Amino acid sequence: MSLLDRTFQLSARGTSVRTEVLAGATTFLTMAYIVLVNPAILSTTGMPMAGVAAATCLAAAIGCLLMGFLANYPIALAPGMGLNAYFAFTVVQGMGVPWQTALGLVFISGVLFVILTVAGVRQLIVNAIPRALFSAIAAGIGLFIAFIGLRGAGIVVDNPATLVGLGEIREPTVLLALLGLAILGALMALKVKGAILIGIVATAALGWVLGLAEWKPQPYSLDEMTATAFALDIPAALGIGGGGLTLALIEILFVFLFVDLFDNVGTLVAVSKKAGLMRPDGTIPRLNRILFADAGATIAGSLAGTSTVVSYIESASGVSAGGRTGLTAVVTGLLFLAVLFVAPWAQAIPAAATAPALILVGGMMMAPLTEIDWDDPVVAIPAFLTLISIPLTFSIANGLAFGVVAYAVLKVATRRVDKADWLLFGLAALFIVRFAYMAAEG
Template identity: 80%
Template sequence: MLERFFQLAERGTSVRTEVLAGVTTFLTMAYIVVVNPTILGQAGMPVAGVAAATCLAAAIGCFLMGLLANYPIALAPGMGLNAYFAFTVVGAMGVPWQTALGLVFISGVAFLILTFAGVRQLIVNAIPKSLFAAIAAGIGVFIAFIGLRSAGIVAPNEGTVVGLGDLTSPTALLAILGLTIIAALQVLRVRAGILIGIVVTAILGWTLGLAQWNPEPYSVEAMTSTALQLDIPAALGIGGRGFGLALLEILFVFLFVDLFDNVGTLVAVSKRAGLMRPDGTIPRLNRILFADAGATIAGSLAGTSTVVSYIESASGVSAGGRTGLTAVVVGLLFLVTLFVAPWVQLIPAAATAPALILVGAMMMAPLAEVEWEDPVVGIPAFLTLVTIPLTFSIANGLAMGVVAYAVLKLVARRAGKGDWLLYGLAALFLARFAYMSAG
C-alpha cells in the first residue's frame, strides 16, 4: 500500500530509507517545540499551550504535505513570523494575541483563495529572488538580535541605542555557555545539535543554580490553553473592535513572508531531491501551497502563528527521503512529542537564546544568491536586510525593498508591461508609509 501510494520504487527509495529520512528531519527541526513557545510566550500566550499547539500544527502540516503533495518537506510554525506575531503585532501594535490568532486564521483562508486563483504564483514572478534572499537574511538578523537581547548579551544604551550587556550576569554566562555548546555541535555535524544544546544548557542552568527547576504535573488543561482561543470577529473588525488598516498590513506580511519562505524552501529541497522538472518548475506546486495554507488554518485553531515549510527538510533529503512518507514520519514524531510539550515551560530563556542566535546565523546563507554587483537588485536587497532588524519590523523591510526595487527598475528603464503587479504593490507600500507618517 505504501509503495503504491507514495510511488517509492518510481523515486528510487524504500520504506526504511523514508523512515530514516523522517527521523533525521525531525531531529534537525525539533528545536521549534522549545523555541516557538519561548517567543510567543512573550506575547502573553500560555507557554505550555503554545508548545502543544506547535506539535499539533506541525503534525497536521506534515501529514497534509505528505499525503496531499507527496513531498519530503516538513512544516511547523515559522521562525520570523512568530517573532513578527509576538513583537510587532502584539507588542508594538497592541493587538491582543487572540485577535492576532484570528488574523493568522484569516491569512490561511486568504492563502487558499489566492492559491486557487493563481495569485500567489503571480507574486512570486513579480519579485526578484534577490529580495527573497534579503528578506530571509533580514529575518535571521532580527531573530538573532532577539536572542542576544534575551540573553543579556546586548542591552539598551542611551548613548548608542544598544550596547554590550553585563556578561558577568548569570543569564548572560549561561547563554554564552549554551552558544558555545550548540556551535560546537553544529561544527561536529550533530543532526539534533540545536535541540541537544538547548537541553544540555538547561540542565547545566538547573544544576549550577542559574535557573529554577519547578516541574509541574502533566496537565491536559495546560495543553489546551490556547486551542480555539482565536478571535475572528475582532480580527475582521466586527463590533468596532478591529484595527483598521493594521489588519491589511498584518495579512500582507503574513502572506509575503510565508510565500517567500515556502518558495525558497521548495526550490532548495526539490533541487536536492531531484524532483524539479527540467524547465525549473516544481511539480504539484498548487498542492504544496494548499498543504501550507491548510496547516496555517489548523495552527491558528490550535493556538500558534503561521506554519511554513522548513529548510531543515533538506537534511532528510540528504538521508535519502524522496516522497511524502518522509513528511508523514515527521508528523507522527511531532504527535508523540505533543504529550511532553507542556514541560518546555521549564526551559530557561538563557537556554533558548543561543538557539535563536544560531538559527539567525543559519538564515544568512541565501545572501549568496543576491546579485550585489547589480544596483537595481543589490540596493533594495541591502535596504531590506538592514531595515528589518533596525526598525524591529519585517513589514518595514519588505516595504522598503519592494519600493526601492520598483523605483530603481524604472530609473534603469527595465520596467515592462508585465510589472504591473510590482508597481501596484509598491504603490500600496508608499500609501502605507504615508499613512504611518500622518499618524
Template identity: 70%
Template sequence: MERQFGLQAQGTNLRTEALAGFTTFLTMAYIVIVNPAILGQAGMPVAAVAAATCISAGIGCILMGLIANYPIALAPGMGLNAYFTYTVVIGMGVPWQTALGCVFLSGVAFLILTVAGIRQLIVGAIPRPLFSAIAAGIGLFIAFIGLKEAGIIVAHPATTVALGDLTKPPAILALTGLLIIGALMAWRVKGAILIGILIVAAVGWFMGLSKVAPGGYSFAELSATAFQLDIPGALHLNGAMGMALAEIIFVFLFVDLFDNVGTLVAVTKKAGLVEPDGTIPRLNRILTADSVATIAGSLAGTSTVVSYIESASGVQAGGRTGLTAVIVGLLFLATLFFAPLVQAIPVAATAPALILVGAMMMGSLAEVEWDDPGVAIPAFLTLVIIPLTFSIANGLAFGITSYAALKLVRGQARPSDWLLYVLAALFIVRLIYMGGE
C-alpha cells in the same frame, strides 16, 4: 505504501524514508521549545503553545506527505513567531487572540489564492533577489532577539544598543550555549540545536536560573490556546486599527509565500524532484497543505506554519517521498506528551538557538547580485530595515519600493511589472500614513 508514495519509482524504501524522517525531525525539533518561548512573551500559555506547535507541525507534515507526496516538513515559522510577538502583540498592542485571528485569515487567503492560481501572479511580481534579502533580514531579526534575551546586548540611551554585562549568569549561560551548539553543528551532529538547548537547560537548572516545575498534563492546560482566536476582531477594518490588522494579515501571507517558495526550490532541487524546465510538480498541492496547516495552527493556538529548510537534512539522508514527511509528523504528535516540560526551559537556553538559527538564514545572501546596484541597494535596505525597525513589513516596504523606483529611473520598467508598481504604491501610502500617525 507503494501505491500511496511510489517508493520504488523514487529509488527508496521504507527503512530509508524512516531514517530520513527521523533525521529531519531531530534537526527541527528545537521549534517545540523555541516557539513557546517566543509566543509566551506575548502572554500566551507556554505549555499550550508547545502543544499547539506539536499539533500544527504534525498535521502539516502528514498533509504534505499524503497530499503532495514530498519529503518536506512543516512547523510554526521562525521569524513570523517573532513578528507575532514583538511587532504585533507587544509593539502594536494587538491581543494575541486577535493576532491568531489574523493568522487564520492569512491562511484562508493563501488557500484561496492557491486554488484560484493567483499566487503565480504574485510570486512573479516580487523580485527574486528580495526573497533572499527577506530571509536574511528575518535571520538578523531572530538573532537580534536572541542576543537581547540573553543580555548580551542591552539598550543604551546614547548608542541605542550596547554590550551587556557578560558576567551575569544568563549571559554566561547563553554564551556557553553558543559554544556547545556551535561545536555540535561543526561536528555535524544530528539534532545539534535540540541537544544543545537541553544541555544548557540542565546547566541552568543546576545554577538555579530555572526551576524544574513543568506544570500539569491536564487537558485544560494543554488546550488553553485552542480555538481562542478572535476572527471578528481581526476583521475590524475601520480606522487606524483596521489598517494595522490588514497589514498584519498581508505580512503573514506574503512572508509565508516567500518562505515556501525559497524552501521548495532548495529542497526539491536537492532531492532531484524538479522538472527539466525548472517547474515543481504538484506545486499547488504543496501550497494547499501549507495553507491548511496554517489554518489548523491558528485554531490550535500558534503562529503561521511554514515549510522548513531543515527538510534538506532528511533529503540528504535519502528521503524522496511524502512518507518522510508523514514520519516527521507522527514524531511531532508523539512529542505532544512532553509539551508541559518546555515551561522549565530557561530563556538563556533558547537564546543561543535563536542566534544560530538566524546565522544559518544568512546563507541566502550569496544569491544576491551585489555588483548590480539596482539589486544590491533594495536587498540591503530590506536586510537592515527588518531588524532595526523590528518589522518585516517595513523591510518589505523599503525593498519593494526602492527596487521599483530604481527600475523606473533606469528605464527598465515594463507593462508586465504593473503589480510590482501597485505594491510599491501601496507601500508608499502606508509609509506616509505611518508618518502622519
C-alpha cells in the same frame, strides 16, 4: 506492490520504506528545536507556554501529514521562525493587538492562502518579486531573530548613548546564554544530528546544575495543554464590533501572507532541487497541492493556538538521508505527535537556554545572501535596504516595503521596466500609501 509503495510511489522514486523512515526521523531531529523555541517566543505575549508547545506539535504534525499525503513531498512544516517573532514582538507587543486577535489574523491569512492559491494569485506574486528580495528578506529575518535572541539573553541591552550596548557579562542569564552558544556552536560544527535540540537541553541542564537557572517542572495538565486551543478571535481580527478593518490589521495580514509565501518558495526550490523533483524547465510539480498543504496547516495551527506554519529548510537534511517522497514528511509528522505528550516540559526550559538557538538559527539564515548579485545596484540596493531595515526597525513589513519601493524606483530610473512588472509597481504603490498613512498618523 505494497500499500505504502502505491501511496507514495516509493519504487518510482528509487527509495524504500526503511530509507524514508530514517529520512523522516533525521528531519525531525534537525527541526525539533521549534517545540521549545516557539513557545519561548510566543509566551512573551502572555500566551500559556504549555498550550503553545502543544499547539506547535499539533500544527507541525498536521502540516507534515498534509504535505505527505496531499502533495507527496519530503518537506516538513512547523510554525515559522521569523513570523513567530513578528507575531509576538511586532503585532502583539509593538502594535498592542491581543494575542487572540493575532491568532484570528493568522486564521484569516490561511483562508486567504487557499483563495489566492485557487485563483493563481500566489503564483503571480512569486513571479513579480525579484529573487534577490526573497534572499534579503530571509536574511533580514535571520538578523531579526538573532537580535531577539541576543536581547533576550541580556547580551545586548538598551544604551541611551548608543541605542544598544553590551550587557552585564557577570549576570547568570548572560553566562548561561554564552555557555549555550559555545555548546550549540560546537555541536553544529561537529555536524551532530539534532544539534540545536541537544544543545538547548544540555544548556538548560547545566543551568540547573550550576544554579544559573531554576528548575520549575510543571505537572501534566490537560487544561494547560489546551489553553490556546480555539482561543482565536476572528470577529476582532475582521474589525467587527470595533473600528472596522483598519490599515494596521490589513498590514499584518499582508506580512503574514508575503513572508509565508517567500519562506515556502525558497524552501520548495531548495529541497526540490536537492531531491531531484524539479522539472527540466525549473517548475515544481504539484505546486498547488504543496500550497494547499501549507494553507491547511496554517488554519489548523491558528485553531490550535500558534503562529503561521511554513515549510522548513531543515527538510533538506531528510532529503540528504535519502528521503524522496511524502512518507518522509509523514514520519516527521508522527514524531511531532509523539512529542505532544511531553509538551509541558517546555515550561521548564529557561529563556537563556533557548536564546542561543535563536542567535544561531538567525546566523544560518544568512546563507541566501550569496545568491544576490551585489555588483548590480538595481538589485543590491533594494536587497540591502530590506536586509538592514528588518532588524533595525524591528519590523518585517518595513523591510519588505523599503525593498519593493526601492526596486520599483530603480527599475524606472534605469529604464528596465517591462510589462511583467505591473504587479511589482502595484505593490510598491501600496507600500507608498502605507508610508504616507504612517506619516499622517504620526
